[in-house]
Amino acid sequence: MKKVKITVLKTTKQEDLAEEYGIENFSTCPLLKEGEIFYADYAKPEGFCDEAWKAIYQYVFALAHGVDENLFYYNDWIRKPGVAIVCCNDGLRPVIFKLEKTDIISEPNKE
Template sequence: MKKVKITILKRTIQEDLAKEYGIDDFPKCPLMEDNAVFYADYAKPEGFCDEAWKAIYQYVFALAHGATETFYSGTWIKEPGIAIVCCNDGLRPVIFKLEATDIESK
């Protein structure tokens, strides 16, 4: 099994939904930072949001175990070994880039 590199590409806010449903002065995700990098295999990295992990772990697991085909029969990401995914926060989703690596998991 290999490690998967997880990079936070962007923290976003769905302005219209946040305005209607969020608290006053609704912030971008306070648990993650843009450009932060984590490495994972089957276990959630230390300091990683629990809810975000639930949303992305299946892709991390597949990449860690050597998935070599593009996901969804090539109708999504053009390069094998990469997934672009987001957490399940409907008001302020965080977007992640997952990349297979050659780093052995221990």
């Protein structure tokens, strides 16, 4: 299993939905910042949002395990092999991530 690099590409806010449904002074995600980088395999990286992890872990898992890219991408999604662009499931302020498979071998937690 290999590590997957997770880069926070964008923190967004759906202005119209936030105006209608969000609390006063609603902002973009307060937990993750654009440009932050995390590495993961089967476990959520330290400091990573729990809800975002639930939304993206299956893509991380697939890339970490060397998924057959022809099946993964169906030739109609991402043109660059080993990359996935995904987002968390917050409908008012989704965070967009770039996932990249790496050659970094994942070591089991030895604690």
